[in-house]
Amino acid sequence: MPSKKPQSGKLSGSWLFLLGVALLYLFLLPVQEEFIHSSFSRFLHMGKELLPVLGLVFFFLWLFNLMGSLQGKAAQLTGNNSGAKGWLLAMAMGVLSHGPIYPWYPLLHELQKKGTRPALLATFLYARSIKLPWLPVMAHYFGLSYMLTLTLLILLFSPLHGWLVENFCESQEQLGPKKQ
Numbered sequence: 001m002p003s004k005k006p007q008s009g010k011l012s013g014s015w016l017f018l019l020g021v022a023l024l025y026l027f028l029l030p031v032q033e034e035f036i037h038s039s040f041s042r043f044l045h046m047g048k049e050l051l052p053v054l055g056l057v058f059f060f061l062w063l064f065n066l067m068g069s070l071q072g073k074a075a076q077l078t079g080n081n082s083g084a085k086g087w088l089l090a091m092a093m094g095v096l097s098h099g100p101i102y103p104w105y106p107l108l109h110e111l112q113k114k115g116t117r118p119a120l121l122a123t124f125l126y127a128r129s130i131k132l133p134w135l136p137v138m139a140h141y142f143g144l145s146y147m148l149t150l151t152l153l154i155l156l157f158s159p160l161h162g163w164l165v166e167n168f169c170e171s172q173e174q175l176g177p178k179k180q
Contacts, residue, residue: 094127123162
């Protein structure tokens, strides 16, 4: 995929947008001075709040780069001989993973190519249905015993689900080669 580099002498759309907003604010400054000052102070306040979070994100990116091949290590921990450690890791990582699922698919694909068992991938995906931030809300609306029971059952059945998926995939492979 070719990169979209601006041609020499031309500004990219994002720089043009920033320049346009800055010019608009400069144009409105004599007319709406109070609005411009409050807007700029809100911008600075938001920047101060986001700066520590961005710093933490960059710290973790730096830390993961130091750790080297994180995917290779994860594949070793979840390979065919991973045992109970692999199952527990798949369940824990499934519970701890957040956000939309689609960014996880390329990582899971790479782990599968490096030897991660399909059972552990399915266990990870099943355990993702436990959403830690929503547990207090679920407890509030449905009660603590319901929330604990449902969460425990999801955790207990995630390895069974993974095992069933792996056995189904193996039985399909024995029936014949995949058609492409």
